[in-house]
Amino acid sequence: MTDSPSFAFAARGSASDIEQGLAFQPKFDADGLIAAIVTDAGTGQVLMFAWMNAEALRLSLSTGIAHFWSRSRGRLWQKGEESGNTLAIREARVDCDQDAIWLRVEVGGAGAACHTGARSCFYRTLELGPDGPALARADV
Amino acid sequence: MTDSPSFAFAARGSASDIEQGLAFQPKFDADGLIAAIVTDAGTGQVLMFAWMNAEALRLSLSTGIAHFWSRSRGRLWQKGEESGNTLAIREARVDCDQDAIWLRVEVGGAGAACHTGARSCFYRTLELGPDGPALARADV
Numbered sequence: 001m002t003d004s005p006s007f008a009f010a011a012r013g014s015a016s017d018i019e020q021g022l023a024f025q026p027k028f029d030a031d032g033l034i035a036a037i038v039t040d041a042g043t044g045q046v047l048m049f050a051w052m053n054a055e056a057l058r059l060s061l062s063t064g065i066a067h068f069w070s071r072s073r074g075r076l077w078q079k080g081e082e083s084g085n086t087l088a089i090r091e092a093r094v095d096c097d098q099d100a101i102w103l104r105v106e107v108g109g110a111g112a113a114c115h116t117g118a119r120s121c122f123y124r125t126l127e128l129g130p131d132g133p134a135l136a137r138a139d140v
Numbered sequence: 141m142t143d144s145p146s147f148a149f150a151a152r153g154s155a156s157d158i159e160q161g162l163a164f165q166p167k168f169d170a171d172g173l174i175a176a177i178v179t180d181a182g183t184g185q186v187l188m189f190a191w192m193n194a195e196a197l198r199l200s201l202s203t204g205i206a207h208f209w210s211r212s213r214g215r216l217w218q219k220g221e222e223s224g225n226t227l228a229i230r231e232a233r234v235d236c237d238q239d240a241i242w243l244r245v246e247v248g249g250a251g252a253a254c255h256t257g258a259r260s261c262f263y264r265t266l267e268l269g270p271d272g273p274a275l276a277r278a279d280v
Contacts, residue, residue, distance in 0.1 A: 136162065
């Protein structure tokens with residue numbers, strides 16, 4: 001485990017500061033988490049959706065390797081720590097109200113961002129069929 | 141407001157069903173919401189991140205136009221209902237554990253997915269500078 005970097009995140013400012021300013025004022029939810037969208041820096045495909053707590057966000061920014069908070073396991077988690085499929089961050093962005101992060105990454109190892117072994121977690125399409133919503137396998 | 145479609149979503153099955161099956165078994169959180177990532181069907185750029193309740197998801201699937209639940213306003217919301225910047229869904233996907241939706245869309249109207257008038261809500265990059273995290277304007 002990488003030592004925790006020590007910088008803090010700024011408190012939330014006015015709506016104008018948050019939307020138009022250049023100070024990073026992330027909004028963590030009631031559980032201390034912020035949403036993180038991960039896309040492939042090459043193809044643009046959405047690879048996964050996960051959550052970061054402040055520590056995961058600090059480690060992601062300081063190491064350039066994506067870290068998350070696992071809600072199911074209740075612990076900090078470096079993506080790929082076991083599989084080798086680490087996510088090298090090529091660009092990070094934040095949205096207008098600073099409550100979501102977008103990471104453009106290169107996937108290491110076998111190139112599988114999903115724990116199922118798929119390249120992306122979004123390997124099924126969703127459509128409304130005659131019998132209601134239905135999934136189909138998609139290329140990823 | 142479109143009349144509410146009447147179909148229901150399936151109950152959650154086994155982990156294997158959820159990950160490998162073709163039955164849609166969405167996981168709504170404690171607030172009854174599921175995360176929705178919206179990307180531009182043409183460019184692949186992430187446009188916005190929002191939440192759907194069951195009703196918003198039903199309407200999105202049945203009309204092909206993205207609907208969300210506004211947590212700040214506490215109401216159902218058709219994106220672009222006032223601005224005209226509606227989101228026509230070209231493809232919907234669901235992730236491995238079926239707790240996030242990915243919509244590939246075409247933006248109508250002026251083409252601005254963000255309420256600030258920007259094409260994407262993610263109009264700022266985030267980097268760790270010498271004084272801590274800092275934002276910079278990005279092309280969107």
